[in-house]
Every structure is written in structure tokens, then in C-alpha cells.
Amino acid sequence: xxxxxxxxxxxxxxxxxxxxxxxxxxxxxxxxxxxxxxxxxxxxxxxxxxxxxxxxxxxxxxxxxxxxxxxxxxxxxxxxxxxxxxxxxxxxxxxxxxxxxxxxxxxxxxxxxxxxxxxxxxxxxxxxxxxxxxxxxxxxxxxxxxxxxxxxxxxxxxxxxxxxxxxxxxxxxxxxxxxxxxxxxxxxxxxxxxxxxxxxxxxxxxxxxxxxxxxxxxxxxxxxxxxxxxxxxxxxxxxxxxxxxxxxxxxxxxxxxxxxxxxxxxxxxxxxxxxxxxxxxxxxxxxxxxxxxxxxxxxxxxxxxxxxxxxxxxxxxxxxxxxxxxxxxxxxxxxxxxxxxxxxxxxxxxxxxxxxxxxxxxxxxxxxxxxxxxxxxxxxxxxxxxxxxxxxxxxxxxxx
Amino acid sequence: xxxxxxxxxxxxxxxxxxxxxxxxxxxxxxxxxxxxxxxxxxxxxxxxxxxxxxxxxxxxxxxxxxxxxxxxxxxxxxxxxxxxxxxxxxxxxxxxxxxxxxxxxxxxxxxxxxxxxxxxxxxxxxxxxxxxxxxxxxxxxxxxxxxxxxxxxxxxxxxxxxxxxxxxxxxxxxxxxxxxxxxxxxxxxxxxxxxxxxxxxxxxxxxxxxxxxxxxxxxxxxxxxxxxxxxxxxxxxxxxxxxxxxxxxxxxxxxxxxxxxxxxxxxxxxxxxxxxxxxxxxxxxxxxxxxxxxxxxxxxxxxxxxxxxxxxxxxxxxxxxxxxxxxxxxxxxxxxxxxxxxxxxxxxxxxxxxxxxxxxxxxxxxxxxxxxxxxxxxxxxxxxxxxxxxxxxxxxxxxx
Numbered sequence: 001x002x003x004x005x006x007x008x009x010x011x012x013x014x015x016x017x018x019x020x021x022x023x024x025x026x027x028x029x030x031x032x033x034x035x036x037x038x039x040x041x042x043x044x045x046x047x048x049x050x051x052x053x054x055x056x057x058x059x060x061x062x063x064x065x066x067x068x069x070x071x072x073x074x075x076x077x078x079x080x081x082x083x084x085x086x087x088x089x090x091x092x093x094x095x096x097x098x099x100x101x102x103x104x105x106x107x108x109x110x111x112x113x114x115x116x117x118x119x120x121x122x123x124x125x126x127x128x129x130x131x132x133x134x135x136x137x138x139x140x141x142x143x144x145x146x147x148x149x150x151x152x153x154x155x156x157x158x159x160x161x162x163x164x165x166x167x168x169x170x171x172x173x174x175x176x177x178x179x180x181x182x183x184x185x186x187x188x189x190x191x192x193x194x195x196x197x198x199x200x201x202x203x204x205x206x207x208x209x210x211x212x213x214x215x216x217x218x219x220x221x222x223x224x225x226x227x228x229x230x231x232x233x234x235x236x237x238x239x240x241x242x243x244x245x246x247x248x249x250x251x252x253x254x255x256x257x258x259x260x261x262x263x264x265x266x267x268x269x270x271x272x273x274x275x276x277x278x279x280x281x282x283x284x285x286x287x288x289x290x291x292x293x294x295x296x297x298x299x300x301x302x303x304x305x306x307x308x309x310x311x312x313x314x315x316x317x318x319x320x321x322x323x324x325x326x327x328x329x330x331x332x333x334x335x336x337x338x339x340x341x342x343x344x345x346x347x348x349x350x351x352x353x354x355x356x357x358x359x360x361x362x363x364x365x366x367x368x369x370x371x372x373x374x375x376x377x378x379x380x381x382x383x384x385x386x387x388x389x390x391x392x393x394x395x396x397x398x399x400x
Numbered sequence: 401x402x403x404x405x406x407x408x409x410x411x412x413x414x415x416x417x418x419x420x421x422x423x424x425x426x427x428x429x430x431x432x433x434x435x436x437x438x439x440x441x442x443x444x445x446x447x448x449x450x451x452x453x454x455x456x457x458x459x460x461x462x463x464x465x466x467x468x469x470x471x472x473x474x475x476x477x478x479x480x481x482x483x484x485x486x487x488x489x490x491x492x493x494x495x496x497x498x499x500x501x502x503x504x505x506x507x508x509x510x511x512x513x514x515x516x517x518x519x520x521x522x523x524x525x526x527x528x529x530x531x532x533x534x535x536x537x538x539x540x541x542x543x544x545x546x547x548x549x550x551x552x553x554x555x556x557x558x559x560x561x562x563x564x565x566x567x568x569x570x571x572x573x574x575x576x577x578x579x580x581x582x583x584x585x586x587x588x589x590x591x592x593x594x595x596x597x598x599x600x601x602x603x604x605x606x607x608x609x610x611x612x613x614x615x616x617x618x619x620x621x622x623x624x625x626x627x628x629x630x631x632x633x634x635x636x637x638x639x640x641x642x643x644x645x646x647x648x649x650x651x652x653x654x655x656x657x658x659x660x661x662x663x664x665x666x667x668x669x670x671x672x673x674x675x676x677x678x679x680x681x682x683x684x685x686x687x688x689x690x691x692x693x694x695x696x697x698x699x700x701x702x703x704x705x706x707x708x709x710x711x712x713x714x715x716x717x718x719x720x721x722x723x724x725x726x727x728x729x730x731x732x733x734x735x736x737x738x739x740x741x742x743x744x745x746x747x748x749x750x751x752x753x754x755x756x757x758x759x760x761x762x763x764x765x766x767x768x769x770x771x772x773x774x775x776x777x778x779x780x781x782x783x784x785x786x787x788x789x790x791x792x793x794x795x796x797x798x799x800x
Contacts, residue, residue, distance in 0.1 A: 164548060175711075206714045214542065217614050316603045317603060321610075
């Protein structure tokens with residue numbers, strides 16, 4: 001659809017606006033895969049978003065992705081809304097013919113990555129995102145959900161095309177000199193030495209790839225970076241769950257942690273005013289710490305309150321289960337840091353560091369931390385340990 | 401269907417027999433879930449088997465199991481036939497209306513459990529069953545199979561009803577005093593002490609239950625005991641794969657090992673002639689050893705020859721992958737030993753030991769070995785180690 005067709009579609013197919021509405025439409029998408037139309041009634045000011053999936057990814061027609069991802073996305077938004085209504089947009093309809101769905105307009109929100117690039121702070125973020133994660137993830141595990149119902153969800157959310165993208169871009173290509181990578185040349189020799197030539201790292205990545213492909217633990221978002229979060233002062237909405245499938249819980253938590261680290265290094269290398277920098281860095285550290293620690297605390301509480309599976313209540317099981325998730329989270333944080341620096345889909349937090357020397361330092365800090373997160377993943381049981389690693393490699397690279 | 405209806409069905413619906421065939425039909429099922437009709441043309445001697453699934457299990461109408469298991473079974477027989485044609489019966493048709501399928505008649509074969517109860521030996525068994533397992537299991541993993549194709553198979557073989565039976569009967573009920581258990585009274589106090597009161601064991605069982613529910617590793621048979629194997633002198637056919645789903649590879653290998661151990665203890669406690677006993681015990685030991693060792697060797701070779709996944713070829717990955725499978729196998733062997741002694745579905749190998757004192761000794765040996773297999777599962781990397789455990793507890797219980 002183009003903008004005019006999208007407006008006409010909304011007018012004729014949806015019963016959302018007043019009969020006398022005067023609709024205007026704008027394509028506002030800047031993601032990798034889809035077209036996003038904002039349709040506004042210029043009379044009342046009411047608005048909605050129409051999201052349409054085409055047969056190839058918007059970023060590159062190398063990626064053929066089934067338009068069925070649009071159904072997966074609207075289905076999972078509805079499901080996540082059930083578990084975390086405060087943090088998920090409302091879906092109004094889904095149209096399997098046009099491969100589109102209409103949802104709540106979030107134009108008064110900002111994409112969190114952009115807000116962080118402006119070094120804005122959101123003191124409630126850690127609390128909000130951990131509630132979103134714990135509620136949507138733990139509720140869909142065999143700990144809480146009826147096992148037959150869970151298996152039907154596993155079936156509904158088998159997502160071969162989008163999983164393939166992650167398997168390639170996250171778990172494979174960044175770990176060798178793949179032509180599709182987008183290495184920043186001043187960092188190339190460092191990547192060769194520390195990543196591509198490290199067989200022990202590659203072995204761990206292979207294990208993690210199989211974990212990603214086989215561990216049907218919970219219905220995960222699958223792409224939970226700061227570009228998938230709409231945020232404003234007092235709340236947030238998690239969007240773009242089209243990568244959703246039954247996978248390891250740590251995949252979501254790890255992505256959040258890694259993308260906060262990107263925001264942290266961006267602050268570290270781009271803020272010139274010392275007070276502003278110090279405030280922002282303190283905020284980012286506190287947020288990283290809280291995301292990990294609040295996740296653990298809330299997970300622990302909801303587990304106690306809601307577990308239905310008898311064997312999950314055996315002594316020691318909950319601790320084992322949480323530890324396994326924290327290990328996966330650390331490893332995925334490491335993978336996300338590597339793939340956003342080495343691989344095809346980069347992040348502005350890093351690419352916008354204009355000074356080449358600063359950018360390569362930022363990249364090196366991230367890559368060394370990434371390796372520690374992957375190779376020593378069993379150690380990352382609290383937010384403090386993440387911060388200690390980050391500070392250690394920052395000192396090392398800055399020669400402080 | 402009754403016998404007459406089954407004969408009529410075959411005559412009118414299937415194009416298998418000659419037009420002038422004179423069909424006779426007999427219901428020969430003795431399994432827990434289905435009805436099995438053998439239909440013979442009395443003129444030509446040609447025959448086939450018709451297998452029908454009803455809406456409740458034959459063993460007990462407590463188990464409501466979807467007749468869709470019949471589709472799963474015929475689909476997987478066809479798939480396993482593709483990977484291991486020598487060891488899987490031919491399927492002639494599947495009828496979704498009648499919930500039945502027709503397949504090769506294996507009347508010249510014997511159910512392996514019955515043959516072993518007669519203390520017959522099958523020197524080719526270890527070689528044959530390991531070829532069946534390696535070919536059907538490894539071929540359906542992400543090591544070899546295209547990941548998208550694998551995900552479609554995961555979806556097709558989601559099997560909530562039958563998995564629930566295993567989750568309950570294998571992973572839950574045997575580990576507490578569940579009313580549905582069928583404990584042999586002379587062993588009750590031993591079970592209370594060594595199984596039900598062992599919290600470290602129960603914790604490991606909880607971990608294994610989650611492994612069973614979440615690890616979509618390979619398309620497993622799901623019920624590979626000696627009652628699911630038709631055997632004769634020179635070959636065998638694996639039947640009854642209605643429990644098939646994407647689960648841990650070790651579930652199949654572990655079940656084979658446990659059921660050979662049942663045959664071993666049956667020989668140990670029921671054969672009176674010393675020479676016969678010595679020969680049978682030697683054969684069973686050799687078979688247990690070979691099943692483990694040949695599985696490892698063949699798995700290793702097929703992995704080298706057929707792996708397509710790039711990261712599976714990284715240094716050290718194959719060893720990691722096989723070790724994980726061997727750990728799972730040991731644990732499942734332990735679970736199967738426990739559940740067949742404590743739980744609802746017992747095995748004749750044990751229940752047919754008429755002398756109560758001998759039977760409880762056999763049970764104790766199996767239960768102590770089971771605990772070692774579960775608690776020290778990382779040690780069981782060769783057939784010899786299984787035999788050492790078995791001999792150790794046999795000595796202990798027999799006071800030798």
C-alpha cells in the first residue's frame with residue numbers, strides 16, 4: 001500500500017474513526033522489515049497505526065521473509081497485552097489478506113534509542129521493562145502455563161523466517177569474516193585478533209546457537225532492543241515483536257542489557273559537558289544494575305506466587321532455573337554487542353560517534369565486555385558484576 | 401471397529417489384497433492405547449496390520465488421548481522409513497476419518513520383550529538399533545537438517561496428549577507416593593528411603609522434566625522400549641512411535657539401555673541353569689556395552705559426514721554435543737528404571753520374577769543404578785561404565 005491506499009483502506013475496512021472523519025496518512029516506518037502508516041482524522045485528532053508486511057525485508061531484498069510474520073506480530077501483541085497491559089499497544093484488527101494490522105498510535109512516545117541518543121533519562125524504565133519481561137516471559141513457561149496450552153503456543157509461534165535472520169545475523173556471521181558484515185575499519189584488526197581468531201569463543205557461540213534453536217522455554221519478544229521500545233516520561237510500550245517464538249528467556253533480557261551498554265558508551269564518548277556526562281553515566285549504570293536486579297527479584301516473586309508445575313516447586317529448582325536464565329542473558333548480551341558492532345545491523349549509539357578514535361575505543365570496550373559475558377556467563381548473577389566488567393575494560397582500553 | 405468391521409474396511413477401502421481374497425481378521429493388540437487388527441487373505445496368505453486409535457487409552461480411560469496420535473504415528477513411520485528403511489515397517493495408507501492406518505504385517509517377528517523373557521539372544525541387535533537411532537535422530541537435528549524444514553517438523557509433531565503421559569508417568573508420579581503408582585510392597589520402604597526422601601534426586605528429576613518439555617533437539621521415537629521392537633534372528637522393526645515429538649535424543653537411547661537392564665536382571669534372577677544363565681548374562685552385558693559404544697561411534701561418523709550447520713563444525717562442538725546426549729541418555733535410563741518399578745506402567749521382566757525376595761532384590765539393584773545414572777550422569781560416556789555401576793549395586797544388594 002502507498003499512503004493514499006492506506007488511508008482508503010482504513011476508511012473502508014475499519015470501524016475506528018467517525019463517519020465524517022477527514023483522514024490523512026503518512027508512511028513513518030524506518031525499521032528494517034515493514035511499512036508503517038500513521039492515519040489521522042484531521043477533524044477529531046484521533047489516529048491509529050497501520051502496519052503492513054511485504055514479501056521481502058525493507059532493509060534488503062536478500063531477506064525473503066514470510067508476510068505471516070504480520071499475523072505472528074498481531075497475535076503476540078494481543079497475548080503480551082494480556083500479561084502486561086500497561087506496556088503493550090492495543091491491537092484493533094488483523095487482516096490476513098492485506099498482511100496488515102491496525103494498532104494504537106504511539107506518536108506521543110519517542111523511540112527509546114533516539115531518546116537515549118539525546119541523552120534523555122527515564123528513571124522508571126528499569127522497573128517498567130522488568131515488569132514487562134517477567135510478566136510476558138515467565139507466564140508462558142512450563143513453570144506457570146498448562147503444558148498442553150503451552151505446546152499449542154509453541155506450534156502457533158513457530159517462526160522459521162525471522163528465526164533464520166537471528167541465527168545468521170546474531171549467531172553466525174559476526175564470528176567470521178563474512179562479506180555481509182559491516183566492520184568499522186579501525187576496529188578490523190582488533191576483531192580479527194579477539195573475535196575471529198578465538199576458537200574458545202566460537203565454540204561457546206556454537207553452543208549458544210543450538211540453545212537458541214532448540215530451547216522452547218518461553219514466548220520471547222525476540223528483538224527487544226531500545227529501537228523496539230516507545231517511551232515517554234512516565235511509561236513505555238514495547239513494539240515490533242515480529243521475531244517472537246518459543247526461545248530462551250535470556251534472549252530478551254540479554255538484548256536489553258546490551259542495548260543499555262550501547263547507550264552507556266555513547267554517553268561516555270559523545271557527551272562533552274562533564275556534569276551532563278556524569279549524570280547520564282550514573283543514570284545508565286543505575287539502569288543496567290536495576291534491570292538485572294529487578295528482573296531477578298520480580299522473577300523470584302512471580303515464580304513463588306504463580307508456579308503451577310509440581311516439580312518446579314522442589315527445593316533448589318527455582319534457583320537453578322533463574323541461574324540458567326541469567327547465564328543465557330549474559331551470553332546473549334555478549335552476542336548482541338558483537339553483532340551490532342561487527343555484523344549487518346548496526347546501532348546509531350555506536351555509528352554516531354563521529355570521532356574515529358573514540359568510536360573504535362567504544363567498540364573495543366564493548367567487544368571485550370562481550371567476550372567476558374559469553375565466556376564467563378555463569379558469573380553474571382547481579383547488575384554489579386556487569387558494571388564491574390564494563391569498568392574494567394573501559395579502564396583497559398582508555399589506558400587509565 | 402470390531403474384527404468383522406475391520407475386515408470389511410480393508411476389503412472396501414484398501415486396494416491391497418486380490419479381488420478374490422477371503423479375508424479373516426483378528427484383534428491382536430496388547431498395548432496400552434490402541435486396537436491392532438491383523439487381516440489375512442486365507443487364500444494367498446497375504447496379510448496386513450490395521451491400527452486404530454480410539455479417544456481414550458485402552459489401558460485406562462483416565463487418559464484422554466487425541467486420536468490425532470494415529471496421524472502422528474503414520475507420519476513418523478514414513479519419515480523414519482526414509483532414514484532407516486531396514487528397521488521400520490512400510491505404511492500403506494492413513495485414514496484421518498477412521499483414525500487408522502494400514503501397515504506391513506510383522507507376524508513372523510516377535511515382540512523383543514517377550515523374546516528376552518524367553519532368554520533368546522539377538523547378537524545383531526546392538527548394531528541394528530544403533531543404526532536406527534543414529535539415522536533417525538541425528539538426521540532430524542539442526543546439525544544436519546535445514547533449520548526451516550526442521551521447524552516445520554517441530555510444528556507437525558507437537559504432541560501434547562502423549563507428551564503429557566510421559567511428563568506424568570516418567571517425570572512426576574514415580575518420585576512421590578502417588579496413588580496411581582504400583583509399588584511392589586516388599587520394595588516400598590526402600591523406595592521411600594532412596595527415592596521419595598532424596599531431595600537431591602528430585603531436584604535432578606525436575607531439571608530433566610524441563611529438559612524433556614523444552615529441548616526440541618531431534619524427532620525422537622519417544623517410547624523406545626523392548627515392547628516397541630519387533631525382532632527376529634536377522635533383523636528388527638521399530639514400531640509404535642505414537643509418542644514421537646521433537647525432544648532430547650537421549651530419551652530414546654536411555655530407554656533402550658534401561659530396558660536392556662530389565663532383561664539383564666530378569667536373566668539374573670530367573671534362569672536356573674548355570675550355563676544358560678552365564679551365556680545370557682554375557683550376551684546382555686555385551687549388548688548393553690555395544691548399544692552405548694556403537695551409538696557413539698556411528699553418531700560421530702554420521703556427524704562428520706553429514707553435518708551441514710557451519711557452527712557445528714567448530715572445534716570441540718561435536719564432542720560437546722555427543723557428551724550432552726550421553727548425559728541425557730544416562731539420566732533417562734535412570735528415569736525409565738524408576739518409573740517401570742514404581743509407576744503405573746510396569747514391565748514383565750520384573751513383575752514376572754515370581755519369588756518375592758528375588759523380585760525386590762532385582763528392583764533394588766535397578767533403583768540404585770537408576771540413582772547413579774541420574775545423579776552422576778556426566779560420567780556415563782561408555783558402555784563399560786554402565787556395566788560397572790550395575791555390577792557394583794548387584795554385589796551390594798546380593799551381599800556378595
